[in-house]
Amino acid sequence: MKYRRTAVIKLDTPDGADPLLQETVEQFKHCANTASEWCWHGDDGYHVTSKAKAERALYDQLKDETDLTANLVQKGIRRAVEAVKSGVERLNRGENTSQPYFSADSAVYDKRSATFHRDRVSLSTIDGRIECDYILPDDSETPPTKYVSDEDFEFRMAHLQYYDNDWYLHASMRKVEADEEIPESESKHSTVLGVDLGVNNLAVASTGRFWSADEINHWRREYEKRRGSLQRCGSRYAHENIEAVGRKEYRRFEIHLHTLANELIEEAVENDCSHIVFEDLTYIRENIPEATWQHVWAFRRLYGYVEYKADEYGVEVVRVDPRNTSNNASTCEFTHDRATAATGDSLELHYSM
Structure with missing residues (x-):
């Protein structure tokens, strides 16, 4: 497994x-x-x-x-x-899209361009390699310390990302354990895709792939400026245009979230995942206090799109309560470091047979 x-x-x-x-x-x-x-x-x-x-x-x-x-x-x-x-x-599929453009400050590293240690990483740069120490929680049972210090977990690849004036390594790690007791008919259902939601990254998957919130945050600010300008005008025409701006904002975000939902499902299918697991959105305000109402709306929309789209691929979408980290669900065990949720860090999940 x-x-x-x-x-x-x-x-x-x-x-x-x-x-x-x-x-x-x-x-x-x-x-x-x-x-x-x-x-x-x-x-x-x-x-x-x-x-x-x-x-x-x-x-x-x-x-x-x-x-x-x-x-x-x-x-x-x-x-x-x-x-x-x-x-x-x-x-x-008949959906609207355009040429991909990469604006987030990130790069992809594997074992040829990075050397992963338990306390530091050596990264290739434009001018040789540099070594960066990890800044980890002191508690050995707190992610990411729990997994970085565990020799049974192997570094596979990582996304180097810069946000909030700091550098972060989104390291994808894998642990393989004996699965002799798992029935052959169930062995294909041994992996889940965990999805964390945040402000800097709209979604981060447990495979290490992330989707930046740059675009949705940019357009949220732009539409707020337009509404503010129209409200100051105060005319009937301005009021009608405020409603038009709202409809345009809604359509733009809908298209963006549909795209993200499709890519999350593709990520699950490509990694042979039987489940996609989100945190229970009931407590999203507590876990991500920086989130605006637009973020919360986007999180709920994204979950709904993934839920109905995933059914076509035979992938089940579930939610878990991040507040009860000591309780295991019937199909997955969940660990959530609340202190890092606002930066878009990932939920720590695994499938339990």
Whole structure:
């Protein structure tokens, strides 16, 4: 049986490391956005979804244009191809979408571009490697310390992410245990996809993949400005336009959340997950006090979309109460570090047979 976790680890960067990491991330985004533009080609219906084809066409160019290692260039291209592939699948379903664009300050690392230790990580940058110590809770039973210190959990890959003026490692970890007692007919249902909701990241999956809240936060602020300007005008025309702005905001967010829901389900299917697990939204205000009413509305909408869409794929969607971390549900065990919920950290989950 495989247990998957995402350990969200704050990094203690050495002096002089921040500019190197920032430029590394910028160049990684350049690779991803260049590849996205090349793969998308425009709205003529022709889109490249082959990682090998994209790498053959773009690797030499991007290697010359950046100071990244070969592995990071490849990861940037592959990240774009995966996003384009998801976009093509949405187009095939008759949904509206556009060329993927990467704006979040993040980069993807695997074991070739990073060396994961139990107390630190060595990361490739545009100018050699740097070592960053982990900043972990003192309590050995508190995530992420619980998993980072456990030798049975193996680092698989990680997303390096910058937010709130700090660097974080969203490390995907896996633990494989003996499953002799699990009936063969049930062994395929040994994994769940945990989903955490937040303000900086709208959703973080237990595989390590995350969906930035940059776009929805940007448009939330823009629509609030428009409404504020119209309210100051005070005319009947302005009042009617406030309602029109509200409808436009609603439609934009609906499309964005539909896309996110589809990608969450795709992530579950690709990782052979039988369940997608959300925290119970009844207590979302307590767990994420920074969340606006738009965030809470988005969380509830997202859960509803995932719930009805997942049925088509035979994936069950469940909610668990993050306040009762000492109680195990009948199908999953849940651990939630409340102190980190507001930054978009992931719920810690595993499937229990």
